[in-house]
Each structure stands twice: as C-alpha cells, then as structure tokens.
Amino acid sequence: MDLSDAKWRKASRSGDNGGHCVEVASVPNMMAIRDSKDPHGSMILVGREDFRRFTETLKNI
Template sequence: MNVSTATWRKASRSSDKGDNCVEVASVPNIVALRDSKDPDGANILLTHEDFRHLTHTLKNL
C-alpha cells in the first residue's frame, strides 16, 4: 500500500521534545503508523479493528 500521500499526525502521547514520536495516518480501510524520526522508513499497516485492539492492549499494560 502506498502511503506517500497520506496526511500524518503525531500521536497525542508522543513526547514534545521531538523524540519517541509515533505518527499515524488514516487511509482507506487502514491505519498506518511510522516513526517520525524516520518518515521514509518502514510503516506498520493495520486494519481499523486491529488498531483499536492494539491501543486497547497498550492502555491496559
């Protein structure tokens, strides 16, 4: 999936100092995740259901 034209936004829990930043983008039927320090690097692509499951799991660690 090509996410080069996606509109990325920094996750609300990312650091204000510029480190440890995760960015997310919603594209048709997919939520994409990337490291803001490496925008041309690998992306993680999840269905909306899998993204909800991931965030629920992380909140309950």
C-alpha cells in the same frame, strides 16, 4: 500502496522533546504507523479493528 497524500499525525502521548515518537495515518480500511524520526523509512499497515484493539490494550497497561 501510495501513502504520499496520507495525513500523518503524531501520537497524543508523544512529547515535543524529540524523543521516541510514532505517527499514524488513516488510509482506506487500514491504519499506517511509522517512526516520526524516519518518515521515509519503513511503515506498518494494520487493519482498523486490529489497531483499535492494540490501542485499547495499551490504555490498560
């Protein structure tokens, strides 16, 4: 999947201190996730519903 035009955004809980940051991008029927410190490295693609459940679970921790 070509993600060269994806609009990446940093997770809202990530700080500006250069620490561990995650970026996400909405792509057709999926969410892409990557490490902001390595934008050309590996990324994970997950279904939108799985991503929603994942983020809801994190909010409850």
